[in-house]
Amino acid sequence: MNIGLIGLGGVGRAFIQLLEMKKEEFGNLRIVFLLNSNSGIIDCDGIELNDVLEYLKENKDLSRYKGGFSKWNLDEVIKASNADCLVELTPTNKETGEPALSYIRCGMEIGLHVVTGNKGPILIDYKGLKQLAKEKGVSLGIGATTGGALPSIAGGEYGLRGSRILGVRGVLNGTTNYILSLMEEEGLDYLEALSMAQREGIAEANPKMDVEGFDTAIKMLIISNTMLNQDITLDEVEIEGITGIGIGDIEEAKMVGKRIKLMGETYYDGDRLKIRVHPKLIDKDSIFYNVMGKNKGVEYITDTLGEVAILGGASNVLGAAASVLRDILNIRRW
Amino acid sequence: MNIGLIGLGGVGRAFIQLLEMKKEEFGNLRIVFLLNSNSGIIDCDGIELNDVLEYLKENKDLSRYKGGFSKWNLDEVIKASNADCLVELTPTNKETGEPALSYIRCGMEIGLHVVTGNKGPILIDYKGLKQLAKEKGVSLGIGATTGGALPSIAGGEYGLRGSRILGVRGVLNGTTNYILSLMEEEGLDYLEALSMAQREGIAEANPKMDVEGFDTAIKMLIISNTMLNQDITLDEVEIEGITGIGIGDIEEAKMVGKRIKLMGETYYDGDRLKIRVHPKLIDKDSIFYNVMGKNKGVEYITDTLGEVAILGGASNVLGAAASVLRDILNIRRW
Numbered sequence: 278m279n280i281g282l283i284g285l286g287g288v289g290r291a292f293i294q295l296l297e298m299k300k301e302e303f304g305n306l307r308i309v310f311l312l313n314s315n316s317g318i319i320d321c322d323g324i325e326l327n328d329v330l331e332y333l334k335e336n337k338d339l340s341r342y343k344g345g346f347s348k349w350n351l352d353e354v355i356k357a358s359n360a361d362c363l364v365e366l367t368p369t370n371k372e373t374g375e376p377a378l379s380y381i382r383c384g385m386e387i388g389l390h391v392v393t394g395n396k397g398p399i400l401i402d403y404k405g406l407k408q409l410a411k412e413k414g415v416s417l418g419i420g421a422t423t424g425g426a427l428p429s430i431a432g433g434e435y436g437l438r439g440s441r442i443l444g445v446r447g448v449l450n451g452t453t454n455y456i457l458s459l460m461e462e463e464g465l466d467y468l469e470a471l472s473m474a475q476r477e478g479i480a481e482a483n484p485k486m487d488v489e490g491f492d493t494a495i496k497m498l499i500i501s502n503t504m505l506n507q508d509i510t511l512d513e514v515e516i517e518g519i520t521g522i523g524i525g526d527i528e529e530a531k532m533v534g535k536r537i538k539l540m541g542e543t544y545y546d547g548d549r550l551k552i553r554v555h556p557k558l559i560d561k562d563s564i565f566y567n568v569m570g571k572n573k574g575v576e577y578i579t580d581t582l583g584e585v586a587i588l589g590g591a592s593n594v595l596g597a598a599a600s601v602l603r604d605i606l607n608i609r610r611w
Numbered sequence: 612m613n614i615g616l617i618g619l620g621g622v623g624r625a626f627i628q629l630l631e632m633k634k635e636e637f638g639n640l641r642i643v644f645l646l647n648s649n650s651g652i653i654d655c656d657g658i659e660l661n662d663v664l665e666y667l668k669e670n671k672d673l674s675r676y677k678g679g680f681s682k683w684n685l686d687e688v689i690k691a692s693n694a695d696c697l698v699e700l701t702p703t704n705k706e707t708g709e710p711a712l713s714y715i716r717c718g719m720e721i722g723l724h725v726v727t728g729n730k731g732p733i734l735i736d737y738k739g740l741k742q743l744a745k746e747k748g749v750s751l752g753i754g755a756t757t758g759g760a761l762p763s764i765a766g767g768e769y770g771l772r773g774s775r776i777l778g779v780r781g782v783l784n785g786t787t788n789y790i791l792s793l794m795e796e797e798g799l800d801y802l803e804a805l806s807m808a809q810r811e812g813i814a815e816a817n818p819k820m821d822v823e824g825f826d827t828a829i830k831m832l833i834i835s836n837t838m839l840n841q842d843i844t845l846d847e848v849e850i851e852g853i854t855g856i857g858i859g860d861i862e863e864a865k866m867v868g869k870r871i872k873l874m875g876e877t878y879y880d881g882d883r884l885k886i887r888v889h890p891k892l893i894d895k896d897s898i899f900y901n902v903m904g905k906n907k908g909v910e911y912i913t914d915t916l917g918e919v920a921i922l923g924g925a926s927n928v929l930g931a932a933a934s935v936l937r938d939i940l941n942i943r944r945w
Contacts, residue, residue: 295915303773426916428770435769436762436921438944439637439936564901564922576923581629581933582760583925587770588898589910591917599915602773610772 278306278609279323279359281389283351283380284366285313288394288421290333291598292364297326299602306605309358314367316340317349321359351383362608364601365393371486371495374401385409385417392604394421394597396495403499404508418604419503423496424449426596429575431603432587433504440579442505445543449496451571451592452480452487453519453539457556458569461531466524479571489518490539490554497541497552500575505543507550517555526556534561538568564588612640612943613657613693615723617685617714618700619647622728622755624667625932626698631660633936640939643692648701650674651683655693685717696942698935699727705829708735719743719751726938728755728931730829737833738842752938753837757830758783760930763909765937766921767838774913776839779877783830785905785926786814786821787853787873791890792903795865800858813905823852824873824888831875831886834909839877841884851889860890868895872902898922 282289296306307323316339318324332342340347355363363384367377378398384391385406393399398406399419410417423429429447448454452474459470471488474480486492494514501507519539530537540557543550559565564586568574574588590596616623630640641657650673652658666676674681689697697718701711712732718725719740727733732740733753744751757763763781782788786808793804805822808814820826828848835841853873864871874891877884893899898920902908908922924930 299773426919428766428916428919431772432762432766432770432919432921435937435941436766437937438765438940439633440933562901562903564898566901567896567898569896581925581929582762582937583930584923585760585762585766586920586922587766588920588922589918591915595915596917599774603769603771603916606772607769 278362278605279309280306280362280364280605281310281355281358281360282308282364282366283312284368285311285333286366286368287594288597288601289366290330291594292366292601293326293330295595295598295602297330300326309360310354311339312349312351312354313337313339316345316347317354318342318345319354319358320344351380352387355384355387355389360389362390362392362605364605365391365395366601367395369395369397371397371400374398378402381406382409385413385415388413388415390416390418390608392418392601392608394601396422396499399499400495400511403502416608418601418608419499420604421597421600423499424573424575424590425592426590426600427573427575428587428590428603429500430503431607433575433577437577437579437582437585440582442577442579443545444578445497445501445504445541445575446565447493447497447500447541447575448538448565448568449541449573449575450487450493450539451573452484453493454568454573455479455571456488457519457522457527457537457539460524460527461536464524467520467522488520490516493539493541494552494554497543497554501543501550501552504577505550509550509552513552515551515553515555519556522556530558535559536566538565540565612696612939613643614640614696614698614939615644615689615692615694616642616698616700617646618702619645619667620700620702621928622931622935623700624664625928626700626935627660627664629929629932629936631664634660643694644688645673646683646685646688647671647673650679650681651688652676652679653688653692654678685714686721689718689721689723694723696724696726696939698939699725699729700935701729703729703731705731705734708732712736715740716743719747719749722747722749724750724752724942726752726935726942728935730756730833733833734829734845737836750942752942753833754938755931755934757833758907758909758924759926760924760934761907761909762921762924762937763834764837765941767909767911771911771913771916771919774916776911776913777879778912779831779835779838779875779909780899781827781831781834781875781909782872782899782902783875783907783909784821784827784873785907786818787827788902788907789813789905790822791853791856791861791871791873794858794861795870798858801854801856822854824850827873827875828886828888831877831888835877835884835886838911839884843884843886847886849885849887849889853890856890864892869893870900872899874899
C-alpha cells in the first residue's frame with residue numbers, strides 16, 4: 278500500500294517514526310509523498326523514512342530536501358504519485374473543517390482511501406464524506422479522531438457487529454479527566470489543577486475546548502453518528518464542562534464513595550437520540566470509576582451483546598499514530 | 612449468505628431465535644440446513660425459522676419435521692445444500708475435539724467458512740485448522756469460544772491491529788467470578804457460594820472445569836495462540852483454581868482494599884511466552900476490580916497502543932449466539 282501523508286505536526290512525525298520502527302513487519306507500507314503547509318516531497322519508490330526524520334529534526338521546509346518542492350496542489354501531487362491511501366493530519370478547524378475537508382474530498386475523488394485524525398471535517402460533513410467514499414468505492418478511517426489509541430470505533434464496529442446500539446457512555450477527554458484526578462488525589466482546586474496540567478503540557482494554554490466539554494461532545498458526536506448511523510450536529514448536543522467544579526464538589530463525592538467525571542452520554546429519549554456531556558457522579562462500582570488520569574473509555578449498551586466497555590489506550594502522539602496505522606491495516610484487510 | 616447450523620443446544624437454538632429476531636436487518640442470512648446428533652433438515656431456499664423454533668419447543672428429533680431425515684453425513688448434507696458458512700455448535704469434547712473437529716474440517720474442505728463456539732477443536736488443533744482455512748481460502752470464526760458476547764478476539768483483532776501484543780490479562784470465567792463475588796458480598800464460604808451458584812443454574816453440577824481454572828486456561832490459551840500467533844498447549848499452562856480460597860482470604864483482601872479474582876495472565880518470561888491462571892489479589896484501582904458477578908474482561912498490553920481493556924458482554928445464550936452472528940458478519944464484510 279502506498280501512502281501519501283499530509284500534515285507533519287506531532288502525530289504526522291510520529292506516524293513516520295512508527296512506520297520506520299515497524300518496517301520489518303509492514304515494509305509493504307510505503308510513504309510516497311509527504312506534504313506540509315508549503316512544501317513537500319514525492320518518491321514513488323517510497324521515501325527513505327530515516328533520512329527524512331533526521332532532516333525534519335532541524336528543518337520544517339521540505340523544499341530543500343532532495344527532490345523537494347515548495348508550492349503544491351494536492352490533486353497534482355496525488356496524480357504524480359502512486360498513492361492509494363491518503364493520511365490526513367493537518368491542523369484542525371472545527372468551524373469550517375478546512376483545509377482538511379477539501380484534502381479528504383480531493384483524495385477520495387481520485388480514488389484513494391483516506392485515514393484522518395482530524396475532527397474538523399468529520400464534524401462538518403461526515404455524512405457527505407461517507408457518501409463520497411461509497412460512490413468512489415473507497416474507505417474512510419476516522420479512529421484517531423475519537424480517543425487516539427483507544428479503539429472506540431474499530432473495537433466497537435467489529436466487536437459489536439450485528440447488535441443494535443441502544444446507548445453510549447464515554448469518558449473521552451484525557452485533559453479534563455487528568456484535572457479531575459489531580460483535584461481528587463492532590464486536593465487541588467480547579468484552577469490549581471488546571472495550571473498544573475498546563476505546566477505538564479497536558480492542558481493547552483487555551484484549555485476551552487477541553488474544559489468546557491467541546492472535545493468530549495465532538496468525540497461523542499462522531500462515535501454516535503458513526504456507530505448509530507445518525508446525523509446529529511454539534512449544536513444539538515447539551516454541553517456542560519468542568520469549569521464549575523470546585524474542590525468542595527470533589528470532596529463531597531468522595532465522602533459518599535463516588536467520583537466526578539466528565540461523561541458523554543448518548544441515549545434515546547423516546548424515538549429521538551440525544552447526546553449530553555456533563556460532570557457526573559460515578560459510583561464506585563462503575564467500570565468508569567477506575568478510569569483515572571489521562572485514561573479514556575467508552576461503553577456501548579447493546580440489544581444482544583449486553584454492555585461492552587473499551588478502556589485505555591496510550592495517551593500520546595505515538596498512540597494516535599498507531600491508531601492511524603490500525604485504520605490503514607483494517608482497510609487493507611478487505 | 613447461506614448458513615448450515617450443526618448443533619441444537621442452548622446456543623444453537625438461541626442463534627435461530629436471533630436470526631428470526633433480526634430478519635428485517637439480516638434477511639439475507641438464511642439457514643439452509645439444521646442438524647442435530649441424529650436428524651436434520653435441508654431447505655436451499657432458507658428454512659422457515661419461526662416454524663422450526665415452534666417445532667423444537669416440543670421435539671428434538673427433526674426427522675419428523677417436513678422434509679426431515681434421520682441419519683446424515685455432513686459431507687453429503689453440505690453438498691446437497693447451497694451453504695457457504697457452517698456454524699458448528701455441537702457439544703464440546705476437550706480431549707479429542709470430536710466430533711466437532713471433523714465437522715469443521717469437512718466444512719472447510721468443501722470451501723465453507725466456519726464459525727464455532729466450541730473450545731474443543733480449537734484447543735486440539737487450532738494451528739491445523741488455521742492452516743486448512745488458509746489453503747481453502749475460507750475464514751474461521753472462534754469469537755464465541757473465548758467469553759461469549761465479550762468481543763475478546765474481534766475487538767482485539769481489529770482494535771489492536773498494527774500493534775504488538777506484549778501480554779494479556781483476563782477474568783474470563785463468569786462462574787468463578789460469580790462465586791468469588793458472592794463470597795465477598797454475602798460473606799459466604801466457598802462451598803456455600805458454589806452451591807448457591809449451582810442452585811441458580813450458574814455453576815454446573817460438576818463444576819470442576821470452572822472452579823479448577825481449566826475454562827479460564829483454555830480461553831487464555833485460545834486468545835493467546837490466536838492474537839499472539841503462538842502454539843502453546845494446555846499442559847504448558849500453569850493452572851490454579853479457586854477451590855483453595857476461603858472466606859478468610861476474601862476478608863483479608865477486603866481489609867487491605869483488594870479483591871481476589873481468578874486471573875489469567877499471558878506474559879513473556881525472557882523470549883518465552885507463558886500462561887498462568889491463579890487467584891490474584893486485585894488492587895482497587897485496577898480496571899478488573901469492578902468486573903463483578905458473571906462479568907468478564909480482557910486486557911491487552913501492547914507496544915504502541917498502550918493497555919487496552921475490553922469488559923462486559925451479556926453472559927447468556929443469546930449473547931453467545933450474538934457472538935456467532937458477529938463473526939459471520941465480520942467474515943462477510945470482506
